[in-house]
Amino acid sequence: MAGCGSALTTPAAPVESAPPLDGSFNDTDVMFLQMLIPHHRQGVRMAELAATQARRPQVRDFAAAVELTQRDEIADMERWLSDWNQPIAADPDPGAHHGHGDGLHTPDPAVVTALAETGPATFDDTFLRLLTGHQHGAVELARMELEKGRHPDARDLADRVVRSRTAQVRQMAALLGS
Numbered sequence: 001m002a003g004c005g006s007a008l009t010t011p012a013a014p015v016e017s018a019p020p021l022d023g024s025f026n027d028t029d030v031m032f033l034q035m036l037i038p039h040h041r042q043g044v045r046m047a048e049l050a051a052t053q054a055r056r057p058q059v060r061d062f063a064a065a066v067e068l069t070q071r072d073e074i075a076d077m078e079r080w081l082s083d084w085n086q087p088i089a090a091d092p093d094p095g096a097h098h099g100h101g102d103g104l105h106t107p108d109p110a111v112v113t114a115l116a117e118t119g120p121a122t123f124d125d126t127f128l129r130l131l132t133g134h135q136h137g138a139v140e141l142a143r144m145e146l147e148k149g150r151h152p153d154a155r156d157l158a159d160r161v162v163r164s165r166t167a168q169v170r171q172m173a174a175l176l177g178s
Contacts, residue, residue: 024150024151024152025084025149025150025151025154026148026149026150026151028144028145028148028149028150029145029149029150029151029154029155030081030084030086031090032141032142032144032145032149032154032158033077033080033081033086033154034081034086034087034088034089034090035090035106035141036073036077036138036141036142036161037074037077037078037088037089038089038106038107039107039134039137039138039141040070040071040073040074040077040138041070041074041107042107042109042111042112042134043066043067043070043131043134043135043138044066044067044070044071044074045112046063046111046112046115046127046130046131046134047063047064047066047067047070047131048063048067049112049115049116049127050062050063050123050124050127051063051064051067053118053120053123053127054123054124054127055120055123055124056124056175058175058178059124059127059128059175062168062171062172062175063127066131066168069164073157073161076153076157077157080151080153080154107134107137111130111134114126114130115127115130124175125176128172128175128176129176131168131172132169132172132173135165135168135169135172136165136169138161138165139161139162139165139166141158141161142157142158142159142161142162142165143158143162145157145158146158146159146162
C-alpha cells in the first residue's frame with residue numbers, strides 16, 4: 001500500500017499528513033483500520049437486526065456477541081487512528097487506492113437493506129449466510145494487514161480477526177445445519 005499518500009488525507013484538507021515520528025505504523029495499517037471500521041459498522045447493523053428479528057435464541061445470542069466484539073474493535077481502531085493523527089474514513093476517491101490490489105473495500109449497503117426486508121420465516125438463515133460472507137471479507141482485510149502492516153496493535157487485531165471470524169464462520173455453518 002505504499003504510495004497511497006492521498007489515502008492519508010482528509011477530503012476537506014488535501015494535504016498529506018506527516019509521517020509518524022517513530023515510524024510505528026504504515027499506510028497499510030491506516031488503510032486496514034479505515035476499511036475495517038465501516039465493515040464492522042455494517043456487521044453491527046446486521047447483528048442489531050438479528051437481535052430483534054431472529055427467531056432462534058442461538059442466532060440472537062450469536063448476533064449479540066458479534067455486535068459487542070465489533071463495537072469494541074471499532075472503538076479501538078478509531079482511537080488508534082486518532083492517536084496517529086489519521087482520518088477515520090478513507091479517501092472516497094477510488095483513484096487514491098490504486099496500489100491496493102483490487103482497491104478500496106467498502107461495504108455494500110444493499111446487504112443490510114436485503115436483510116432488513118427478509119421475512120421472519122427465512123431471516124435466521126439469511127442473516128447467517130450474509131454474515132458468513134461479511135466475515136470472510138473481514139478475514140481478507142486482516143490478511144492484507146498481516147502481510148504488509150507494521151503496527152503491533154493493528155497486526156494483533158488482524159490476527160484476532162482471522163482467528164475469531166474463521167471460528168464464527170464455522171459456528172454459523174453449524175447453526176445453518178441445525
